Amino acid sequence: MIPRxxxxxxxxxxxxxxxxxxxxxxxxxxxxDEWTKVDALRQTLDEFDVVxxxxxxxxxxxxxxxxxxxxxxxxxxxxxxxxVLHQNLDKNAKAIQDFVKNGGVIWEPTQADQNEAxxxxxxxxxxxxxxxxxxxxxxxxxxxxPLFNKPNRMDxxxxxxxxxQNWPTVWEVIxxxxxxxxxxxxxxxxxxxxxxxxxxKFLMMAIAPDKYHIVGNDDNTKDMAKLFMENLLNxxxxxxxxxxxxxxxxxxxxxxxxx
Numbered sequence: 001m002i003p004r005x006x007x008x009x010x011x012x013x014x015x016x017x018x019x020x021x022x023x024x025x026x027x028x029x030x031x032x033d034e035w036t037k038v039d040a041l042r043q044t045l046d047e048f049d050v051v052x053x054x055x056x057x058x059x060x061x062x063x064x065x066x067x068x069x070x071x072x073x074x075x076x077x078x079x080x081x082x083x084v085l086h087q088n089l090d091k092n093a094k095a096i097q098d099f100v101k102n103g104g105v106i107w108e109p110t111q112a113d114q115n116e117a118x119x120x121x122x123x124x125x126x127x128x129x130x131x132x133x134x135x136x137x138x139x140x141x142x143x144x145x146p147l148f149n150k151p152n153r154m155d156x157x158x159x160x161x162x163x164x165q166n167w168p169t170v171w172e173v174i175x176x177x178x179x180x181x182x183x184x185x186x187x188x189x190x191x192x193x194x195x196x197x198x199x200x201k202f203l204m205m206a207i208a209p210d211k212y213h214i215v216g217n218d219d220n221t222k223d224m225a226k227l228f229m230e231n232l233l234n235x236x237x238x239x240x241x242x243x244x245x246x247x248x249x250x251x252x253x254x255x256x257x258x259x
Contacts, residue, residue: 026072035081044226050233097122136169147228192206
């Protein structure tokens with residue numbers, strides 16, 4: 001009994017250490033858009049017990065105050081439906097580019113093309129232009145990529161028949177791009193793509209796993225989107241190597257509790 005109690009205390013201490021690491025490493029902006037009406041990124045991270053710094057209010061006031069310990073910046077799906085947030089992301093293009101150049105990773109999933117067709121905060125070497133086309137059809141081009149394997153193995157069937165209202169899996173496909181490696185496509189257009197820049201990485205998507213997990217049409221959509229959000233968080237944390245100085249680091253998605 002005593003050894004098991006001690007082991008349990010050690011696991012609790014480890015979990016608390018990991019939470020401290022996450023609190024130092026992750027920044028987000030999010031918005032309840034006019035179509036889904038939910039701030040799904042925040043809700044998903046809260047459900048996962050991931051601690052983060054919410055920069056939404058600061059961005060509404062024109063600032064994007066990254067801290068030295070921030071290594072991950074997550075932009076919620078449809079955040080640019082808020083015109084002020086959209087404009088201020090563009091105004092902070094240099095801060096965003098410097099963040100990635102110095103080793104940070106930025107994730108931006110689906111944005112409505114009428115809000116953000118061209119992603120203006122990308123560096124000149126890269127471009128991402130979103131369009132109005134949605135599609136239930138797609139193909140994974142990089143099946144061995146960690147996004148589709150850790151901690152959950154996900155194939156094309158895992159993404160099949162996702163939906164919110166009348167929108168399918170691929171929502172606002174990326175019609176043109178420059179400088180990115182495409183991981184998933186739809187009829188020749190990009191759906192998931194990434195590009196290294198300096199020491200960091202930009203990760204762009206035309207799917208909305210945060211929204212679909214919270215307000216998907218059915219349990220399959222919600223459950224599969226949740227698994228992909230787990231993979232996403234694991235991937236960006238591993239890439240950015242989120243850690244606290246002189247402290248043990250363990251990925252939240254890989255924690256194993258004692259039986």
